[in-house]
Amino acid sequence: MTSSRGAVLRGADQPYVLETVEINAPRPDEVLVRVVATGLCHTELLARKGMFGPKFLPAILGHEGAGVVEQVGSAVTAVVPGDHVVLSFDSCGQCRACARGLPTSCASFELLNLTGTRADGTGSARDADGNPLTSRWFGQSSFSEFALATARNVAKVDKGAPLELLGPLGCGVQTGAGAVLNQLRLAAGESVVIFGVGAVGLSAVLAARLSGAGEIVAVDLSPARRELALDLGATRAVDGADPDLARLLVTQGRFDASLDTTGVGTVMATAVNVLDRPGSCVLLGAGRDTLTVHPTVLSGRSVTYGFEGGSIPSIFIPRLVDLWQRGLFPFDRLIRTYPLAEINQAEADAAAGVAIKPVLLMHDHPSGSWALPRT
Ligand SMILES: [Zn+2]
Ligand SMILES: [Zn+2]
Structure with a gap:
């Protein structure tokens, strides 16, 4: 178990509240990620509105995470601790669509991404009282300092690129x-x-x-x-x-x-x-x-x-990072950063259109538009 600070949504009309949550150790095919930053996507607003069922809340949302691999399960070979990764949507790897290289058409897409549980119905986090939380949102639930993903939904990226920016490549920008x-x-x-x-x-x-x-x-x-x-x-x-x-x-x-x-x-x-x-x-x-x-x-x-733009995350996300590094794909122009503690402001700004793409930083930074030197 890993203790983590996470933003928990307990009711459709309630604000996110920062709580201490306990994250499970990785299963053989899973990857524990120390999250650096997570984008806030429009789908989070739909989850709040109850679009994913009456038992969905309380939940840790967040599905545009970026961070550093902390620990890997025994069967994981694609990444090792210390690798920088972007967390994207999950897929089963077994169905006909996955076999054909079409993970966005995975037969288990809804099950693995929108129910907030693993395929077997389990979650991977509990609150301080030991109660289960919806915690596999898009296979990650990354509004948290630590997130449990799978080997299939982490995309390894160049360590030279700032993780504070890369999360939105996992969903909105990729789409x-x-x-x-x-x-x-x-x-x-x-x-x-x-x-x-x-x-x-x-x-x-x-x-x-x-x-x-x-x-x-x-x-x-x-x-x-x-x-x-x-x-x-x-x-x-x-x-x-x-x-x-x-x-x-x-x-x-x-x-x-x-x-x-x-x-x-x-x-x-x-x-x-x-x-x-x-x-x-x-x-x-x-x-x-x-x-x-x-x-x-x-x-x-x-x-x-x-x-998700018909993408294969492990191929497409590193390609977008490379294009950004070459100055050809300036998606950073869409981003406004907020400390995790300001998640409710970030959500309000996204809903009002004030912020195009809010990104929550897990460690304290002043909020504001991210400015980077152009190459
Ligand atoms: Zn599949
Ligand atoms: Zn999304």
Whole structure:
């Protein structure tokens, strides 16, 4: 057992409270990580709203951890103590999708990532009174100084990169960038429209620019986010509230590709309708809405859903780190850091759109935007 300070969410309407929690020793396939920093993702807000069942709370959330391997189980060979790792989503490694190199389509994806337990129903942390906590959120529950992950959901990264920044590569940034680089596979000069430019959509903007895309259109309700999208490489920004949005978007021709991060039914339909033929749409939002289009709309067009940007974390995350180190993928521009003790402020700022991507530092640092020297 390892004692750890963790942020525990006990009720849908309650703030996170810092508590001492006890983390289990790693099983043979598990990895104990000393967490340095963890991003706060939109999915955390959904967990608070009860989207994952009535027995989900109390929970340690957090699924964009980055840290140092502290201890490994007897069967782990991919990492050793002292390695720097980013924690990402978990997968089983046994099913047909995993065997085909498609862990984001793992048959156990929901079981391993969204229930907050291991596949056998157990958790890996208890509170100070010995009561079990939901503690396998995305195979990690990393709003904690220590987190128990598996060999499959840690991605080893270069020790030269600051762990304070890397956590969001495990989910939000990976999702947006992966949708462009792994799924759409934009060719130089192709056009793309991105609906919703929060952390995921802006990561897609960065990846589209990196791909040599021609027209990169960002659609959002927020003037500040539209401004940031233009700064990060979008060629045009459009107000999502414009009543004539679809017509406005296609004035310069239909698009080779589109991305939706909003999950709003009408917006998803627009993302399909503005495509050229051929054209490809990747959906990344997941609310309660469904996509409704007439079947003939899909002639010559493809639509897919992009859990985690279709990535293989152990390959894709080190690649994003390398691109950042080369100055080609400045995702640090999305990040604002907070000490763990300010997690409730970080959550409020994320919900209000004040912070694009909050990152919680497990050890005390002043809050503020992270500034790094550019190479
Ligand atoms: Zn699987
Ligand atoms: Zn996430």
